[in-house]
Amino acid sequence: MDKFLKKSDQHLVVKENVPNQRKGTKQKFKEEYIEYGFIASGPEDAQIPYCLICNSALSNESLVPNKLKRHLETNHPGHKEKPREYFEKLATERNHQSKKITTYLKLPEKGLVASYKVAQLLAKRKKAHSEGETIIAPALAIVVETILGPEAAEKVKKVPLSNDTMSRRIEDLSSNLKDQIRENFEMELETKVTSSENFEMELESKVTSSR
Ligand SMILES: [Zn+2]
Numbered sequence: 001m002d003k004f005l006k007k008s009d010q011h012l013v014v015k016e017n018v019p020n021q022r023k024g025t026k027q028k029f030k031e032e033y034i035e036y037g038f039i040a041s042g043p044e045d046a047q048i049p050y051c052l053i054c055n056s057a058l059s060n061e062s063l064v065p066n067k068l069k070r071h072l073e074t075n076h077p078g079h080k081e082k083p084r085e086y087f088e089k090l091a092t093e094r095n096h097q098s099k100k101i102t103t104y105l106k107l108p109e110k111g112l113v114a115s116y117k118v119a120q121l122l123a124k125r126k127k128a129h130s131e132g133e134t135i136i137a138p139a140l141a142i143v144v145e146t147i148l149g150p151e152a153a154e155k156v157k158k159v160p161l162s163n164d165t166m167s168r169r170i171e172d173l174s175s176n177l178k179d180q181i182r183e184n185f186e187m188e189l190e191t192k193v194t195s196s197e198n199f200e201m202e203l204e205s206k207v208t209s210s211r
Contacts, residue, residue: 027063035084036068037076039091052090053079111159118161132161 029040029047041050041057049058049068053076062068073080118132137159145153 027060029063033063033065033068034087034091036065036072037079037082037087037090038068038071039094051075052087052094114159115161118159130162137161 026046029038029049033040033049037052038049039052040047042048046060047063048060049063050056051058051071053072058067058071062071079086115132118136122131122136137157140156140159141153144156
């Protein structure tokens with residue numbers, strides 16, 4: 001703010017360091033910010049800058065050229081000379097990936113988590129996980145339909161509780177999804193796949209030993 005409004009020439013306002021932030025005014029993303037490696041994230045009236053290189057989101061106050069530029073130069077010095085096209089390509093890839101991910105991970109993802117929890121319960125009680133299909137699923141549907149109504153029951157029916165569905169889900173996760181998702185999603189997925197594989201093995205041995 002050092003250059004802002006010199007007393008000697010008040011008519012000359014040096015604009016470069018003046019944050020355009022009246023109270024309550026939100027910063028808006030401008031197309032050219034892609035040059036600093038950023039795209040816009042969040043709703044239209046509360047946009048935040050999202051860094052394409054480290055996948056981190058900054059605050060709305062940082063949505064000004066000098067802050068974005070500083071992030072790029074400080075955190076990603078190796079990328080600061082990259083042309084605009086380079087970041088545009090990253091943005092396109094990113095967009096493509098997140099579309100694939102969201103279509104895949106909505107209800108099936110929740111169902112997957114639910115089915116693991118049920119399988120875990122069965123393992124703890126030393127029950128075969130075929131009981132998920134024969135007893136738990138129908139019982140659950142009855143309870144949910146009675147208390148929450150038919151619409152909720154329909155969702156519950158989509159939770160994979162059979163042997164076949166569960167192992168198919170696990171295969172899907174390891175082959176299909178792993179190919180699709182990279183970078184920040186990959187680590188998270190890795191943990192999920194590994195823990196579900198471990199869990200499957202653990203479950204398998206428990207079921208076998210309880211026979
Ligand atoms: Zn970054």
